[in-house]
Amino acid sequence: MTRADSAIRVRGLTKRYGDHQAVAGVDLDVEVGEIFSLLGPNGAGKTTCVEILEGYRHRDGGEVEVLGVDPATADAHWKARIGIVLQSTKDFAELTPTEALSTFAAYYPSPRPIDEVLELVGLTDKRKTRGDQLSGGQRRRLDVGLGILGNPELLFLDEPTTGFDPEARRQFWGLIESLSDLGTTILLTTHYLDEAERLADRVGVIADGRVVAVDDPAMLGGRGAAAATVSWRGPNGRERISTDAPTRVVRELADTFGGEIPELAVSRPTLEDVYLQMIGAAT
């Protein structure tokens, strides 16, 4: 990867709070156009890293470039190129989505048209509803609307779907995918592994202030090449075996049963399985 392809480049990042080393030498590369998800247990250092990248927090050491600029010395022009959706929802009790977006549009040199933002985040029908009458999910959509209002090249999303019902989460994932299709680079922090698996081109796992793995979610921790488990219902109950050749096992079982294998399932370790193993080994 050349520097021109890199939206985020971090080398040896460190940050200490008192005598607690919250970030202990993080290296990270996020490519332009990529959805990159940061995973890690509570207190691992994700928010600290992300806030340093956003220019909200000072670092102790290391090199950081976000869109080619050091966030510690970045100007308003750089700030207009990034969008930020924080963990907590902004509270605009008395403003409608149209009013909230119009108010903040004034801060950007070339904001997206308000109607386009409302459409993208699925709030067109609610554009005239006061903030205190929106559901939690709708308020979160407005947060994202505010994050993408300035037409950012890079969007930071911190736990965007916490508290969403399953349908709202699916819709929200669609929104993130449309933004990605429009060319926005996205750094997503989440505790939902299905969310990371569905959305992320690559995931980075942080534990104890260190990056312990970076990979395609389908390959993380050797997932892609891990042994498969074949399970079925035999005469004496549920049977399962772990194998590197599941096709052969299934063929043999099919011969044994003379056709359909009762309750056949073939599975490989889930992202959650490998993640929990990594976190367990690292902490």
Ligand code: ATP
């Ligand atoms: P979560 O998943 O819970 O959001 P995180 O991975 O984002 O966690 P951070 O918020 O970066 O973790 O915190 C990393 C560590 O630094 C934690 O041990 C936390 O208690 C500590 N920490 C964070 N902010 C401060 C602060 N302002 N002052 C002192 N310690 C802090």
